Amino acid sequence: MPPGRRSRWLKRVMTVSVLASWVAWLLIPAVDVETVCISGPVLLLLGVTIIFLARVQNIWALALGVAQIGICLLFFGLVIALQWGPGRAEKPFAWMGLIYLLVMAFPMIMALSTGGKSGPTAWHCTQCGYFLFGITQPRCPECGTGVEQQVFEQIKYAFELVRKQQNAGKSATRS
Numbered sequence: 001m002p003p004g005r006r007s008r009w010l011k012r013v014m015t016v017s018v019l020a021s022w023v024a025w026l027l028i029p030a031v032d033v034e035t036v037c038i039s040g041p042v043l044l045l046l047g048v049t050i051i052f053l054a055r056v057q058n059i060w061a062l063a064l065g066v067a068q069i070g071i072c073l074l075f076f077g078l079v080i081a082l083q084w085g086p087g088r089a090e091k092p093f094a095w096m097g098l099i100y101l102l103v104m105a106f107p108m109i110m111a112l113s114t115g116g117k118s119g120p121t122a123w124h125c126t127q128c129g130y131f132l133f134g135i136t137q138p139r140c141p142e143c144g145t146g147v148e149q150q151v152f153e154q155i156k157y158a159f160e161l162v163r164k165q166q167n168a169g170k171s172a173t174r175s
Helices: 003-030 033-054 059-082 086-103 105-114 149-174
Strands: none
Touching (some): 003 033, 003 059, 033 086
């Protein structure tokens, strides 16, 4: 999947995940604690999806994905270990859910604000996130967005340095 498309999907899944987390927490006291039987697996799958889409490129998205999986496994483990029924689990689940949402608020906001990107870098397209190293024209080959002339010159210069080092290495190994 191209980087730009993955970033867009990651942002969508993170948005759904954040909304689903809040809805899941609100359903515990409003409807019934047993709603976690539905929201738990949904949040778990969203967490796995976020980790898959983020890979190692966005630390905030990874934190969100790991936290989604962690809270689901914590709830599941507590129900098994402490043999909680619905009556005994309602208050602890509501409090743990609230603490989770408050603790994860910053990573959630950071993950969504970065839009699935690892952060601003001059060598990535500002529109789609494509890595521009090695381009031959001052525009993104993925989406066509123009690249600033100064950035384009830096990319060309760095690419030429790498090429010279590779050629020098090949010459040294032949001698």
